[in-house]
Amino acid sequence: MTARMPPPNRVSPVLLLFLIFPLIGLVVALGITLGSNQAPAAPTSVPPTPLAVSLPPMATLPQVVGAPVLDFELPALDGSGTVSLSDYAGRPVFLNFWATWCEPCKRELPAFEQFTAGQGDDGAVVLAINTGEDEATVRAFLEAQGIEGLNVLIDPSASAAKTYGVIQIPVTFVIDGAGNVRYPHYGEMTADDLAGYLAALAEHDE
Numbered sequence: 001m002t003a004r005m006p007p008p009n010r011v012s013p014v015l016l017l018f019l020i021f022p023l024i025g026l027v028v029a030l031g032i033t034l035g036s037n038q039a040p041a042a043p044t045s046v047p048p049t050p051l052a053v054s055l056p057p058m059a060t061l062p063q064v065v066g067a068p069v070l071d072f073e074l075p076a077l078d079g080s081g082t083v084s085l086s087d088y089a090g091r092p093v094f095l096n097f098w099a100t101w102c103e104p105c106k107r108e109l110p111a112f113e114q115f116t117a118g119q120g121d122d123g124a125v126v127l128a129i130n131t132g133e134d135e136a137t138v139r140a141f142l143e144a145q146g147i148e149g150l151n152v153l154i155d156p157s158a159s160a161a162k163t164y165g166v167i168q169i170p171v172t173f174v175i176d177g178a179g180n181v182r183y184p185h186y187g188e189m190t191a192d193d194l195a196g197y198l199a200a201l202a203e204h205d206e
Contacts, residue, residue, distance in 0.1 A: 064164055064173065064181045069093075072160040074129065077138060077152040085127070085175075092124040092201050093175040094194065097131050097166045100141040104188040105170045109142075111191045113150045124198055129153045131161045131169060176201050 064070065073084045085093065096112065098105035112126045119125070128150055130138045135154050142152065155161060164173065174183040174197045182204065183197060 065184055067181060069175055069179050069181060070163050072163060074153040074155050074160060075135075077130075077135065077142075077154055083127070083151070083153055086179075088125045088127075089179055090177050091122065092177055092198060094124065094126045094189075094197070095164075095173040095175060096126060096128045096170060096189070097161050097164070097172075098128055098170045099131050099133055100137060102169050106145065108170060108189045109145065109147050109150065111189060111194060113147055114191060115194045116150055125151065127151050127153060129155050129160055131155050131166070132158045174201065177205065 069085055071084055071086045073082050075081070076083050085095070094112070094115075096108075098109075100106070109128070112128060115124075116126050130152060132155070134156055138152065138154060142148075142150075153160075158166075161169075168186065170186075170188060172185040172189050173181050174185065176182050182201060185193060185197070
């Protein structure tokens with residue numbers, strides 16, 4: 001009599017569930033770990049284009065060099081009345097803008113004074129326009145410096161300086177006898193500078 005083989009053992013479904021769920025959790029955890037170690041993907045969105053900015057136009061200075069003079073009328077410090085640039089038509093003019101607080105201005109005043117003394121009644125003229133200060137301040141300053149015989153004009157509101165586009169001092173505009181601005185000189189003017197410009201004007205007029 002033969003004996004039958006015993007039937008194979010079957011795995012319980014409940015046991016399978018207990019085995020599968022931990023495996024699923026392990027796979028999910030492994031996927032999260034790998035994903036966190038990868039470099040972040042580059043953004044695909046395009047940043048917005050900034051709107052165009054409109055800037056206000058820059059202020060332009062008046063064109064004075066090579067152009068006819070811009071006339072003005074200012075009071076003279078010596079009390080002789082008002083002075084216009086046109087009063088000196090036909091004569092070379094050194095139109096200087098200065099202030100008492102400006103050290104280069106202070107240094108150049110004696111050169112202007114000496115130059116003026118040597119020009120006589122028909123020679124070149126220096127008009128030293130004090131910019132932005134009152135008469136009392138200017139008078140006290142010149143007395144302290146011992147400056148006399150210089151044609152000083154008072155421009156408390158800096159109106160003439162604005163007309164000529166002056167943004168720094170000292171500056172001197174060299175004007176020929178025909179009433180045209182020939183040269184701008186920025187910074188301190190020396191006696192040699194004055195003589196050189198006067199010679200250049202004479203050569204130009206020949």
